[in-house]
Amino acid sequence: MKRWLPALAMGGFLAVAALTAVVVLRPGPEPSAAERADVLARGLRCPDCQGLSVADSPTSSAQEIRRQIDELVAGGATDDEVHAHFVARYGQWILLAPTSPAAWIIPIAVVIAGAAVLGAWLLSRRRADPAPPSALTAAQRPRPPDEVEALDA
Amino acid sequence: MRGLRWLIVPLLVIPLGWLLFSGFGRDPREISSPLIGRAAPAWTLTSLDGETLSSEDLAGRPYVVNFWASWCIPACVDEHPVLAAAHEQYTDEVAIVGVLYNDASADAEGFLARYGDAGYPHLVDTDGRLAIEFGVTGPPETFFVDADGILRARQFGPLTDPLMSVHLSTILPSASR
Numbered sequence: 001m002k003r004w005l006p007a008l009a010m011g012g013f014l015a016v017a018a019l020t021a022v023v024v025l026r027p028g029p030e031p032s033a034a035e036r037a038d039v040l041a042r043g044l045r046c047p048d049c050q051g052l053s054v055a056d057s058p059t060s061s062a063q064e065i066r067r068q069i070d071e072l073v074a075g076g077a078t079d080d081e082v083h084a085h086f087v088a089r090y091g092q093w094i095l096l097a098p099t100s101p102a103a104w105i106i107p108i109a110v111v112i113a114g115a116a117v118l119g120a121w122l123l124s125r126r127r128a129d130p131a132p133p134s135a136l137t138a139a140q141r142p143r144p145p146d147e148v149e150a151l152d153a
Numbered sequence: 154m155r156g157l158r159w160l161i162v163p164l165l166v167i168p169l170g171w172l173l174f175s176g177f178g179r180d181p182r183e184i185s186s187p188l189i190g191r192a193a194p195a196w197t198l199t200s201l202d203g204e205t206l207s208s209e210d211l212a213g214r215p216y217v218v219n220f221w222a223s224w225c226i227p228a229c230v231d232e233h234p235v236l237a238a239a240h241e242q243y244t245d246e247v248a249i250v251g252v253l254y255n256d257a258s259a260d261a262e263g264f265l266a267r268y269g270d271a272g273y274p275h276l277v278d279t280d281g282r283l284a285i286e287f288g289v290t291g292p293p294e295t296f297f298v299d300a301d302g303i304l305r306a307r308q309f310g311p312l313t314d315p316l317m318s319v320h321l322s323t324i325l326p327s328a329s330r
Binding site: 047048059060061063064065067068087088089090091114117118121 | 161165185186187188255280281282284285286287288289290291
């Protein structure tokens with residue numbers, strides 16, 4: 001029985017992983033126009049607020065942007081087209097999350113490069129200065145008291 | 154490799170220091186407008202006087218669009234005389250139009266009665282659509298459109314006389330005070 005235990009555990013793990021993947025990755029129902037508009041509004045910055053999305057802001061600008069999103073979605077615009085509509089007026093600043101993959105890749109690349117440089121430096125340091133063994137001469141070693149030596153004798 | 158050891162500190166500190174230091178001098182709300190160099194948005198709005206005015210009416214003439222509000226104090230109060238003086242000096246060459254940003258007409262009229270009405274029209278942008286077309290993030294913001302209808306400059310924050318001269322020179326070569 002013990003022999004089969006790892007195989008059973010692995011099989012169970014794979015089954016759970018496959019089930020999770022199916023649940024997470026299966027395509028859900030097509031979002032309604034209102035749901036799409038809400039998601040788009042959550043991705044746009046309110047122009048006259050501090051750090052709020054258009055969906056979360058009560059200002060008249062945010063209300064008008066939400067109205068325009070509804071109008072564009074109802075007119076058949078894709079998500080990219082809705083983004084482009086507002087980016088043309090405000091620039092990329094209006095998007096709460098950057099669309100360019102460079103914005104995600106560059107920080108990760110910088111961290112990896114930094115770790116590589118640090119690792120290389122630590123390795124070279126270890127090779128260059130191997131820790132010397134603490135070799136004490138007989139004269140440097142602490143001597144036991146004379147009484148102890150006398151007992152040994 | 155030993156030389157690299159001495160490079161690590163400047164390689165990390167200098168770019169980071171530069172990034173932080175350059176950020177201190179910037180207003181995080183000031184963003185560059187993608188509209189610069191492109192055709193200015195077209196508009197048709199009603200003024201406080203009840204007259205309908207459109208960008209078509211200003212075709213072939215440089216104009217300045219100033220988004221302001223009566224609650225925008227002190228910035229809009231500070232720049233008000235600058236706009237009035239420019240209107241007086243360049244009245245034949247440049248049109249100036251004010252646009253109310255998220256403001257009630259009665260409050261705007263009260264502001265003009267208190268601080269002076271220079272005589273140029275003030276448009277009522279009820280739903281804020283024109284502000285969105287221009288990518289306004291808050292008053293005061295001013296846009297400078299040349300005679301060909303191309304947006305040439307944008308002032309984020311209150312105008313001063315020197316700033317007005319600089320921006321006017323982008324749409325009116327003769328403007329140098």
